[in-house]
Amino acid sequence: MLDQSLLNQSRAGLSEIEAEYIASSLLRICPPVSPQQTNLEVTNLLNEHPDLISVAVIEDNKPIGLITRNIFMEGLAKPFHHDLFDRKSCIAFMDKDPLIVDNNMSIQELSFKVLGSGRKTLNDGFIIIDENGDYLGLGSGEDLVKVVSFLQAEKNRLVTESINYASVIQKSFLRSSREDMSAVLQDYFMHWEPRDKVGGDYYFCKKFDDGFFLALIDCTGHGVPGAFMTLIMASFLDHILVEDNRHDPAGALAIMNKKVKLALGQISQPAAEGFDSDRFSAKRNGQSDDGMDTAFCWVNTQNNTLTYAGAKTPLFYIDSTSSNMQLMEPDRKGVGYVDTPMDYEWTNQELLLDKGMCIYLTTDGLVDQIGGPKKIAFGKKRFSALLQDNYLKPMQEQEVIVMQAYYDYQGKQKRRDDVCLMGFRY
Template sequence: MKGLLILLCFLTGVLSLFGQDKLVVDGEGEMLNKPLANNFHIAEDPTGKITIEELVEGDVELSFTKMEAPVANLDFTTSNFWVHFEIENKKDKSVFLVLETARPITNLVDLFEVSKDEIVIYRSGDGIPFTEKTQKSSCSCFRLYLPAHTTKEYWLQMGSDGEIISLPMIFWEEAQFNFVSTNKTFFVGIFYGVFLFVAIIYLTFYFILKDKSFLFYVLYVIASALLQFSLDGFTHQYFFPSGGYLTQHSVLVSAGITVLFVLLYSRTYLKVKEYSRKWDAVFTSFAGLVILVTVLSLIPGALYRMSYPIINGMSLISTVFILIAAIVIGRKHKVHPLFISGVTVLIIGAIIFILGNFSVINVPALTQNSLKVSTLIEILCLSIVMAAKYKQLQEEKEEAQARLLTELEGINERLEIQVKERTAQIEHQKHEIEVQNKDILDSIKYAQRIQKAILPSDKKFKSLLPESFVMFRPRDIVSGDFYWIESLTTTTDNPRELIVYATADCTGHGVPGAFVSIVGNNFLNLSKTDREVNTPALALDFLNKGINKSFNTIDSDQMIRDGMDIALCALDLKSMKLQFAGAKNPLYLVRDGKLIVYKADKQPIGYIGMDFKNFTDQEIDLEKGDVLYTFSDGFADQFGGEQGKKYKYKRFKEFLLSISSLPMDEQKKILESEFNDWKEGYEQLDDVLVIGVRI
């Protein structure tokens, strides 16, 4: 009897040392499709350095202990763990099983199939690229093949970087696994669909109302969805399939962001800042701590490992604090009961989840899904709360609009009275302005008649120069451009009969320009009576002195810089000579298809500078058929065309050259048409004057 006890103790020690458990697959299937962790032994490797080869060869020894719960929870840990077991297939046919091991977010999950000849490795976990997982699934599971009447030996290795390792050890029949996976996929689709729907709806409400509580609520919903997405292993599968740092940190980051936004949402919805600055300071402090811990969790090593329990603890504490704040604030201000209910459900779900992690509650179906279900219920409750707030805001908006409408009606009535009074005043002022405008317009029109009487008539121009045209287009009713023509006989020793004509552009346009043009016209007429004036240059000198004397008298308070640019031509048709003098305005001569430019002096009429020089004459031999053009700057400076640019002198020269062979009256019509087409859609900027003469 004593020997039997010694043998029993020896066998117990051996089993504890090697930890080899056995699963028998027979026709009854009692051990399949349910958590079996409490039927297996587990050993911890704190260093994480033990290899499968060392274990198979017996180079190292591990101390195995039996797991107590159907779903073992190994607390927050950075160790590796080993489970050694065999599977015996007693059936007469081959069997396919699916082994479900640790949670999807476990870093290292490797299964080793050991035989006499080789060691086959099956890989899983989020520490490796998703493509390297043996079973392309978000869960940590392995497909096992067992031929009839065979036994296979396995070693299961698991490792974490600080998170809890949860181990159900479920051996699924393949058909049952596929059925459960399909149902789970359906539920997960509905779960995330609800989150997406809520996020879209309440984001729309935010854009409509611009209320921050809706924005923070949407961000909280999105963060909660991302947290569950990470816990389900989908972040590794779809967002960061390369595994490693990004995948492993996604859980902590999404958890931290979720806590942050639920605090911000609750603070805004409950209007904590309006209720109490102390409570608001606590909310702000919690949010700051969450941000700090979340940032520190990004640093690999001890800080990262410590962040797991801290974030879990802060999640629960923050949620409890929100519930307390809602109850306290609800005593003085109305808080929707579903807000409190939703937060309460979330707390209950979180507590069940945490108690399951510590194996206090050993109901895997409840503990593993409590957080997800409670989050979903909370989101639904809070969605109803936010819908109620939306309705409340709309009602308040409608009430405000109704009050505003009433106020506006009163304002409108008062405004109508004021408008009638003001309209009567405006009508009276309008009548006065119309009378004044009529007087001014009548005066300007009379000035137009005076200017027209002063300017040479078409009949006079044609009688002296039959082959000629004058294109005269004032910008306003009266013009600052003017033209002048006379038949003169010089008072020199050898008198000559001349036809003298001028093309002048006075400073300004409209009434001011017209005044200057009348003065200029008068001085040109006076120059005829001066026996010393016998050339165009002397006439311009006479005109310059007269303009300066008229506009800048000795007792004048201020200098007037008005004057004119002018081209003055004296034709001797008997000798076929032309004398030309110009103040800034040139003369164009077209002969044999070429355009010749005779430049003017670079000083205008009315110039009083110290460097003033007398104007100079240019004598030109004429030939029959020559065409002379003088002009103001109005045509070339006009804006227009497709790009709204100036016409410019280069284009003006080319156009004059192209029409120079045509009859003079036809040239005038073509010039007017060209000007109208160019300025179409634009205002006329200046007076336009072009004179053409054919010899």
């Protein structure tokens, strides 16, 4: 009989649960019959055990067939069939080709076999044998469905718990950036919204005596793969900025590019000369193609300048003398990807900061979102117009306005990507 503990939530890992629930966990000890027994004896057995769905027929303790209650009873219910069959061998109503499975068979393999044998096995059950082929008992389709449903629920629970914990880890990596951002900026907002519990968008802020370094990062993918990439990038970025190259965002991008390409084995053949790529990745011909789009910014608070270098991520700004949104265009190469050369050089662009200037960065999850009546992308033009109309308001109020417009525009359309958006007033 199926153990009732199956229905209780287990704290074990999925592999331990799957190892526990094999064919033998579905075993019902059911009395068999032999070919020498009559149909009348089978009738009496079924009457004595109203819970029996089927009865195995065995010879020399080896199963040779299965008698199903419904078919058996329907057969004998026909006129004169009791007179004709009561004293004959029970094999007259026997299924000669039932599903027979080893007691150590995994639930997954058993499920495939049951599905392959069709509806008959789900309704009638199957025979379970030991390693010697001897009869042990029966299993039912109902119990199998319960176990499969339980394992699926456990799998979902374990995955959900893992993702929830990964979200805690990812948020903990962001905490120091939040703290530094609060320390160096008075009027700002940072909106970080993964499409799933975790995501591939990431932000970074680190303060120094002479200024602060800002980065908005959009890694390959979203969900768990994207989150793994953000942790890699965060680790690299933290190490890169130990040196004085924080003043040189383009140089920091170049270093990051080399680190990512080497770590992930994303090195084209010419670039790989002099490098042992096998040391970094088992992939050669089938290497990954992962990386990030990003904006690196160094804000020098001593001379009020912002130095920007962008890898496919623009910088938007509105100065204090004009309400027009202006754009600093990025380089068109992402960081770390296979098609980005190992020695690629990004470009620094400098912006003189005056009091009241507004700076904005966003990943493409916002501008690429499909929605609206025409089902087209939100777009940079709509984003810029929103900011132009509202830039005089406090930054946190601007955040609410932009995100509400985004949600309204998305409507019932599927969320395409993570969203990371920041703005600050100098």
